[in-house]
Amino acid sequence: MRPHDPARIAKLLNPQSVAVIGASDDPSRIGGRPISYMLGQGYQGRIFPVNPNRTTVQGLTAYPSVAALPETPDIAIVIVPASAALDSVTALAERGCAAAILFTAGFAETGPEGAREQQKLVDAAHKHGMRLIGPNSLGLINPCNHFYGTFATGCELAFPKAGGVAIISQSGAYGAHLMAVSTANDIGLSAVILTGNEADLTVGDMLQMVVEDPATKVIMLYSEGIKESAGLLAGLDAARRARKPVLMMKVGRSAIGSAAAQSHTASIAGDDRVTDAVLKEFGVVRVQTTEQMLDIARLATRGIYPAHNTLGVITVSGGAGVIISDAADAVGLPMPEMPLDAQERLLKLLPFAAPRNPVDVTAQFLNEMSLISTFTDALIAEGKYTSILGFFTYTGGVASVAPRLREQLKITRSKHPDCIFALSLMASREQIREYENDGFAVFEDPSRAVVAIEAMGQFGRAFAKAPALPAPKLAPISLPTHNPSEAQAKQLLAQAGIASAPEEVCTTIEAAVTAAQKIGFPVVMKIVSPDILHKSEIGGVLLDIHHEADVREGFALLMQRGKTAAPQARLEGVLVAKQLKGGVECILGIHQDPVFGPVAMFGLGGIFVEILQDVVLHRCPFGPDVAEEMIRSIKGSPLLLGARGRPVADIKALSEMLSQLSAFAVAAGPRLQSIDLNPVLAMPQGQGAYAVDAVIEVTQG
Template identity: 40%
Template sequence: MSSTYEPGDPAVSRGSLDRAFRPRSVAILGASDDPSRISGRALHYLLRAGFTGEIFPVNHKRDIVQGTPAYRSLADVPGVPDIVLIALPAARLADAVRECVAKGVAAAVVYAAGFAETGDSGARRQTELAAIAREGGLRLFGPNCLGLMNSALGFVGTFSSAFDAGTPKGGGVAIASQSGAYGGHLAYLCRERGLDVGYWVSTGNESDVDVATCIDWLARQDDVTVIMAYLEGVGDGDRLRAALATARAHRTPVVITKVGKSAAGAAAAASHTASLAGADDVYDAVFAESGAYRARTTQEQIDIAYACAHGSFPKGRRLGIVTVSGGFGVELCDAAEQYGLEVAGLPEAARARLRELNPMGSDDNPCDTTANWLNDPALITRTFEIMYGGGDYDCVIGSFTILPDSPTFGAGIREAIRAGTERYLDRPTALCMQARPEVVRAYEDAGFLVFGDSDRAVRALAALARIVEGFDEHSDEAPDPGLPTAGPLSGLSEAGAQEVLAAAGVPFLPSRLVTSRADAHEAAGELGMPLAAKVVSVDLAHKTDVGGVELGVTDAAAAFELITTRVAAARPDARIDGVLLSPMAPAGVEIIVGTNTDPVFGPVIVIGFGGVTAELHRDVVLRVGAVTVEAAREMVLGLRSAPLLTGHRGGPVADLEALARVVSAVSRFAVANRDRVVSVELNPVLVGPDGAVALDALILTPSKEGHPWTSD
């Protein structure tokens, strides 16, 4: 249910964030009579926008501020303001926040900088502010933020220059940005693009309210159609995931720009999994699982939000193309292939109708109408009807170059396309065209998405399709990871790691740890030939690098001697527990399955095509947290090389269910032991037609010295 309400309705209970985003009264501490000053701009904006609620400027020196009666202190303000905008220097903020708490205010905005962004002393001052607010039940925006806005109410609680030219009229676009400058830039670009911003918020240092909190609230509102978000970092990964899950549940698109890429950390030196699960890849996985769209550029973010705000989404990826020039059709086809849209051909019946309609044009998808329609605009109408009705496309792009701007043809083209698409308003129709702003707006008002570039048009439609897939395909269901492992996990050799993971549900080949030539000879008699032999040492993460592996062994005693001698020479510092013998594995595909603990989001499950070249290929899929067997199967099928597991070119079909069970088991183990395990790696897991078996195991745990992993 939405938490929207009618202003003044006492029957509706309002939480702190409701009162912050939809205030009925606003107080401004330090309000200036000069509208050009930071401390005067919010009051100026509120008065100019015609804020529907009460305004209480607080200035201890003036009785009138910008023509509005002022108060000497917050305590003097009648009633309890819903939100307080604090335009005071940093030194006075602690007392100001205490005043807000004493007054019973729901939320406060701290504009001032000079806190955590400046170093340790600033961080301590920020912690103090947050503690005062938290203990008093006050929601705090900032410090070092530009405030927030609800344009429908005329509430402009910010000093951002983005609103100098006027307050937006109110609309379905919401912007939540850690950076006030970036958020203001987005608001400015939205105005240029004809997008009406209804809500706008800058969270700054996020001592309390963060972007995730805002996304969660905004996604629940009936008057929000798309959320644009900007992130530099995330303090609470679970909160962000929950907020994006809320957006998905309400089918509210979230278009995110996340900047900053981080290395996987020192654990990458010990684990393929860690190097394959870089921090930026984890963000991609989080956004993908929720259906959020990650924009790589500001222009792309605006384009996708623009397309989402239109309100119609494709039900699939089938794209129809109508052009007035064959060259543009080729360009659109190339873009469709790049972004994953299908330019499917028309059925013969529809092709026959096109040939009859326009013998001079083409009769397939893309459909080039040529210039013949200039004599009869109805050709355009009928072409769109045939493309949609006969081809059943999920979306259609029409490329009309500069013709819509023509005083002679522009209005006629618009009306012809409108008539041809009026029965298909449940799906988006995009037009590639160049025209004056007023002409573009007329086409948009007629129901079309308008782009000046073919690539941007196709990318936007592909993004809409991906967002819908994210809404429909992913589930919040996560398996119970169970109880943590009872025994110790640090200092495990491969043999010890296998024992622990086998108890968690991971299948391994039978094996024996041998410590002498005699042991090796005896074990060979039990296991049979040929054998695989691997050195066992907690100091060696990658055994092949030091000659610690022999395959196809037919003399176990000799293999034991060879391996221990080679390893001792290559790594005299390594502690050798012995050699692990196991039967040679049957034929199959090598898959790497592992986990890495992200500092923000916790355990991340990673799968990819394995072996020693795993890092070179980087064909991987990530998910955060424990996954079900069904979700694990989706991960496997999401690999680019998945056809190698499903019978590519007549090859054997691998047991995907067995592999999915391994992936799910490893993910549940990592989550159950998230405070004790940094990384788990099975490299490889061999997947054949009749099952999956892990051939190697590694468990890395935090060390007492603070290193990312330890083996002792």
């Protein structure tokens, strides 16, 4: 079991002392760089080089061993060969060191034998409560206190300035790249943490650490694969509660192929779609490029996250206004028109302006610079936009215009400190820094500005979201040793209150006739076999059975088809069920994700799921409020909500079924592989929802 001691982990970010095991006197070597960086940048903590072959290292007293250190260091950096790493980790742990950063490589990344040696490091550390970053880590940096526990050569280009953005990356090289490009773009950093093999501490653990760090305001994550979900989810939840935006670049997209499982749900709910759903649940903005990551992080440091985000645009170019409008439409950022009375007032000031939104002041602003503050103020005061984007192209940087333009923009900015202000212009680095210091985020490309502004709304909605209702709790559910038949599956699901149409399993023709008469015509007849999961593919489902004679004929036909199509299948009889009509066909499913556990899926049946894959996913369990939000979020939801004169479906019953299904998935435990309820009929409002078919797949055992 992993130790849980946040105080020890926190020392990684703010160590008062650090031992460097394998320290080098040569500042260009891996063992010399951390010491050189810290000395050069003014780290105020105590540095203890450990090197049995030297008495001094880079002007500091060196010690022959961990045991010879004058005090127990808060943390250590281990830079010895793989063969010596276990001895170093053991000595540090026995000494009482809180945590160690392992640069040393040659462990799990090399194969099974390396993985076994890596586990020995973890066991030795955990025996005394010590925590590890790495091995195979590029280190950890805190520019705020000048701790440079890294050998990243990018520091030679420029050391990052202190700021509010933390970078956490599984990839050392790419994380260091993010550090370098952030520094080049004048983004201040509070931490750079490169987790390496994650033998012990993971991205999630480090996320929780930086959420607790007062200097960190925004968090950038880079992940190639989520090793341990509980820590990540805890960190994401803590970040949302602390109103600290999280951006994530998750690479290595993959989908679970249909050959991997017979479940329809599993073929749709691929790894990457589940990741998307989980990140959305916690309000994380997922980015695709480094450029997006930097743009959004830079704007997020302003600390303004409108829950109801709208964009007002002031421009000196009609063409740019169209580009911005298209970009906003593409990302779903609302750009409502200015009120008519405000438009009329602005036209009186400038008859040839375009005052709708975007508001185009034309080149006339060069003659009347006060138009900038007047029109921008109107956008906020009368248009009530929460975000403003100004397009000024190169005029924002030319000497004859820039000082007066900047002054006019500052007038409006000072009146509305709670509004997001972004500018699209070209200027020198020094001029851009001046605009940024005035409170404006500057982008050369207005479309990039729109993407960043829209992300602030995503954060705002996540931060403002009310706590969800508690999920239902069910007693543990005992699953059968093999895949159940449809009838058995429905009996299991009934434990969670999931309703199905009246039905009966019949083993003889006469029993089927009796059942049909009792249930009432019309009925549906289906082959019953735990070995035939998808009955319709072999003609194992008969609809619109209206008469006794049809029941007799149908029973014989189904049994014959079952024997022909699947000679080895166990045929348990025929299911006779009430045929329901008048509802909307939906699909509800569960997929056991290898990282996040059971994940629920909802969508409309037929073409919507088969071809359009108009589905929504959510981690289990959840309450009926989340279920209803899922149902209403799909593109086809108008079919459930009364579109084109259709009756409104029983959303309440459907939501409760989906919520109960999510609780069932958790209560059933890890042997549950998948569930398909396809179709579920959502009847008209007040008439309920019923699972017409049910397929449950389990791990045999």
